[in-house]
Amino acid sequence: MCIDIPDKLRDEDVGLGLVKEYFADDPATGRARYSGAYFERLGGGGDRPEVAYQLTAEDLLAVSMLSVPVVRYYALHVLDYRGREISALLSQIPPGVALADDEADGLIAEGGPAWELWQLLHDIKPRPQDRNRLGTVAAGKLLARKRPHLIPVYDSHVEEVLGRARTHGTWWHDLRCQLTHDQALVHELEAVRTLAGVGQLSLLRTFDVMCWMFAGSPEDARL
Numbered sequence: 001m002c003i004d005i006p007d008k009l010r011d012e013d014v015g016l017g018l019v020k021e022y023f024a025d026d027p028a029t030g031r032a033r034y035s036g037a038y039f040e041r042l043g044g045g046g047d048r049p050e051v052a053y054q055l056t057a058e059d060l061l062a063v064s065m066l067s068v069p070v071v072r073y074y075a076l077h078v079l080d081y082r083g084r085e086i087s088a089l090l091s092q093i094p095p096g097v098a099l100a101d102d103e104a105d106g107l108i109a110e111g112g113p114a115w116e117l118w119q120l121l122h123d124i125k126p127r128p129q130d131r132n133r134l135g136t137v138a139a140g141k142l143l144a145r146k147r148p149h150l151i152p153v154y155d156s157h158v159e160e161v162l163g164r165a166r167t168h169g170t171w172w173h174d175l176r177c178q179l180t181h182d183q184a185l186v187h188e189l190e191a192v193r194t195l196a197g198v199g200q201l202s203l204l205r206t207f208d209v210m211c212w213m214f215a216g217s218p219e220d221a222r223l
Helices: 013-024 059-062 074-079 082-089 105-108 113-122 136-146 157-164 168-181 185-194 201-217
Strands: none
Touching: 013 185, 013 201, 059 074, 059 136, 074 082, 074 113, 074 157, 082 113, 105 113, 105 168, 113 136, 136 201, 157 201, 168 201
C-alpha cells in the first residue's frame, strides 16, 4: 500500500475509541477536552460559502486550536498583504472536491493551485530580511481548514505514527493513493465518524484525529 498504517489503527473499535475520546467533553469542566475539537467547526467552518475563497481571522484562530499560532506580521501577510493572491488561488480549488476524486490529482500536483497556495503560505516571511518562514505545518493546516476534504493535516504526530520521514511534498499524493486503493480504510473512516457522532468531519480529519490520539497527545494541547 501507499502508506504504512499500524495494524492496531486498522481496528475500527480502536479508531472509534480514539475519535470519541478526542471530541468528548472533560467531565470535570463540561468543556472540550482538546482545543483541536473546534478546528473545523469554529465560526461555522473555513469552507462555508461566504468565506470559502479567502483566509480570515477565524481561520487563523482555528489553526491555533491545533497549536499553530499565525500572528503578527505572518497574520498580516495572510489576511492583507498577500490576501488577493491567496483568494485567487482558492478560487481555483472547488470546495467540494475530495482527495480521492479524479479532479483532485490536478489540484494537488506540483504547479496546481493547491500546491501553489501551499508554497505561497509556506514561504511567507515577516520581513524580506527575515529567515524564518511560516513553514510546512502551518501552511498545511491553513489549507486543511479551507479545503478539509482535499488537504490532510500533516505534522509530527502523523509522521511518528506512520513512520514517515519529513516528506510533506509526497504526503497528499501518498494518502490519495491509499484512499483510492484501500476501500477497507475508507469504510473504516466512514464508520468511525458516524459512530462517534462527528458526521461533519471529513474522512481526512477523521484519520488525522486517529493518528494524533494514537501518537499520544501532549499536555499543552489540552489548553
